[in-house]
Amino acid sequence: MKYSCFIAFLAIVIALAQNYSDLVVVEAVSCDGFVSKKDVQFILNGKPFYANGFNAYWLAYEATDPTTRFKITYAFQNATSHGMTIARTWGFHDGGYRALQTAPGSYDELTFQGLDFAIVEAKRLGIKLIITFVNNYSDFGGRKQYVAWAKSSGQNVSSDDDFYTNPLVKQFYKNHVKTMVNRVNTFTKVVYKDEPAIMGWELMNEPQCRADPSGKTLMDWINEMAPYVKSVDSNHLLSTGLEGFYGDSSPQRKTSLNPVAANVLGTDFIANHNLDSIDFASIHSYPDLWFPNLDENARLDYLRKWLEGHIEDAQNILKKPIILGEFGKPSNTPGYTQAQRDAVFTTTFDTIYASAQKGGPAAGALFWHVISDGMDNFKDALSIVLSDNTSTVNIISQQSRKMAFLGGKGKLSRKIKD
Ligand SMILES: *[C@@H]1O[C@H](CO)[C@@H](O)[C@H](O)[C@H]1NC(C)=O
Ligand SMILES: *[C@@H]1O[C@H](CO)[C@@H](O)[C@H](O)[C@H]1NC(C)=O
Ligand SMILES: *[C@@H]1O[C@H](CO)[C@@H](O)[C@H](O)[C@H]1NC(C)=O
Ligand SMILES: *[C@@H]1O[C@H](CO)[C@@H](O)[C@H](O)[C@H]1NC(C)=O
Ligand SMILES: *[C@@H]1O[C@H](CO)[C@@H](O)[C@H](O)[C@H]1NC(C)=O
Numbered sequence: 001m002k003y004s005c006f007i008a009f010l011a012i013v014i015a016l017a018q019n020y021s022d023l024v025v026v027e028a029v030s031c032d033g034f035v036s037k038k039d040v041q042f043i044l045n046g047k048p049f050y051a052n053g054f055n056a057y058w059l060a061y062e063a064t065d066p067t068t069r070f071k072i073t074y075a076f077q078n079a080t081s082h083g084m085t086i087a088r089t090w091g092f093h094d095g096g097y098r099a100l101q102t103a104p105g106s107y108d109e110l111t112f113q114g115l116d117f118a119i120v121e122a123k124r125l126g127i128k129l130i131i132t133f134v135n136n137y138s139d140f141g142g143r144k145q146y147v148a149w150a151k152s153s154g155q156n157v158s159s160d161d162d163f164y165t166n167p168l169v170k171q172f173y174k175n176h177v178k179t180m181v182n183r184v185n186t187f188t189k190v191v192y193k194d195e196p197a198i199m200g201w202e203l204m205n206e207p208q209c210r211a212d213p214s215g216k217t218l219m220d221w222i223n224e225m226a227p228y229v230k231s232v233d234s235n236h237l238l239s240t241g242l243e244g245f246y247g248d249s250s251p252q253r254k255t256s257l258n259p260v261a262a263n264v265l266g267t268d269f270i271a272n273h274n275l276d277s278i279d280f281a282s283i284h285s286y287p288d289l290w291f292p293n294l295d296e297n298a299r300l301d302y303l304r305k306w307l308e309g310h311i312e313d314a315q316n317i318l319k320k321p322i323i324l325g326e327f328g329k330p331s332n333t334p335g336y337t338q339a340q341r342d343a344v345f346t347t348t349f350d351t352i353y354a355s356a357q358k359g360g361p362a363a364g365a366l367f368w369h370v371i372s373d374g375m376d377n378f379k380d381a382l383s384i385v386l387s388d389n390t391s392t393v394n395i396i397s398q399q400s401r402k403m404a405f406l407g408g409k410g411k412l413s414r415k416i417k418d
Pocket of ligand 3: 156
């Protein structure tokens with residue numbers, strides 16, 4: 001361990017010990033630098049960074065209450081014991097119970113300390129965080145809440161899609177971004193924008209704009225917000241949070257790969273990522289939701305093509321890394337079996353790995369989503385408890401090891417449970 005790392009580590013241990021009696025000192029102390037990008041690859045500590053990871057949107061929410069913070073620690077410990085090194089989580093909770101942002105520009109300090117804690121634990125355990133600034137949908141507030149705030153300030157807004165155009169709403173959003181990147185972590189005293197445990201930001205979770213299927217409205221918004229984020233935080237990578245639906249800039253892909261219903265959502269995978277301030281591409285994959293009437297084999301076939309198409313475009317057109325930010329197999333799909341879930345994970349991982357193995361842009365897949373044991377309030381058709389020794393967890397573990405070796409992080413394999 002480098003001296004400076006050791007000091008940083010001690011500071012974390014001391015800060016945590018104040019409120020966190022159970023603290024176990026682990027051997028895996030992360031002294032990583034920032035994740036950066038070179039051509040189609042992520043770079044970490046001078047080497048290509050290929051990884052495996054997970055979503056845990058609830059981190060700040062559960063860490064708001066110090067008595068439930070152990071859930072974050074358990075989830076991260078379980079994840080690293082299966083070799084995972086990237087977690088995606090929400091950097092928002094606009095209004096409502098345990099809100100982060102209680103009103104435009106007003107923040108709940110305890111909830112922010114929850115997010116602080118999640119970052120500290122990620123740093124301590126060697127996990128890189130991708131943090132999203134707002135939600136498309138109304139879960140945890142989202143665009144709907146921003147528009148409601150503007151309305152109650154007297155703005156002439158009604159639709160959620162006014163989010164992208166109303167000047168006051170846009171200012172609210174920028175203020176939130178600015179508050180996030182300038183937040184001083186109460187445990188480490190490190191400003192978020194200087195924190196290497198944060199891998200990058202996403203503009204929004206699954207942005208869509210039905211009000212303008214041409215895609216212009218969302219494109220204008222990204223053209224304004226992406227450079228804004230980079231202007232207040234030039235240390236971190238940025239992506240869109242897009243699901244990956246194609247638009248008019250790629251008519252062929254639009255026809256061959258989009259679910260028809262996605263053609264009215266106003267997104268454009270190529271155009272939306274094809275600007276300098278966007279460092280990596282984002283896609284999600286949910287064939288079960290997009291094609292409820294296809295049979296399982298056809299859905300797997302589609303899944304492979306969906307991923308391969310985007311990976312090809314990331315390589316040839318965007319020339320950027322690509323992260324599969326969400327995927328999973330809903331257990332409420334008619335006829336669901338765990339073997340089907342394993343097939344979805346295997347197909348996904350194999351497609352990602354095939355690109356990564358050649359030094360390509362597919363840098364990782366983050367399944368939706370991890371919960372800790374006993375978190376019944378967050379249990380749903382997609383949640384996975386890593387401490388359940390299922391075949392799917394084993395498949396996740398193997399992918400982590402394979403990806404880590406590619407990036408020269410092979411030493412991680414020693415910590416992986418087989
Ligand atoms: C530690 O807990 C005390 C209350 O027990 C609280 O006042 C303080 O803000 C907490 N410190 C941190 C860093 O969370
Ligand atoms: C995005 O938000 C709109 C409401 O404004 C909603 O109709 C749509 O389903 C949301 N999309 C996703 C993927 O959540
Ligand atoms: C509010 O906006 C709608 C359409 O965006 C417009 O038709 C209406 O005239 C506006 N109302 C006021 C009071 O400006
Ligand atoms: C994994 O999480 C469980 C609770 O779900 C916990 O009991 C266990 O200690 C964790 N395992 C590791 C390796 O941290
Ligand atoms: C996990 O389950 C497999 C069989 O599916 C078994 O061989 C292995 O020992 C189990 N590991 C743990 C840690 O329980």
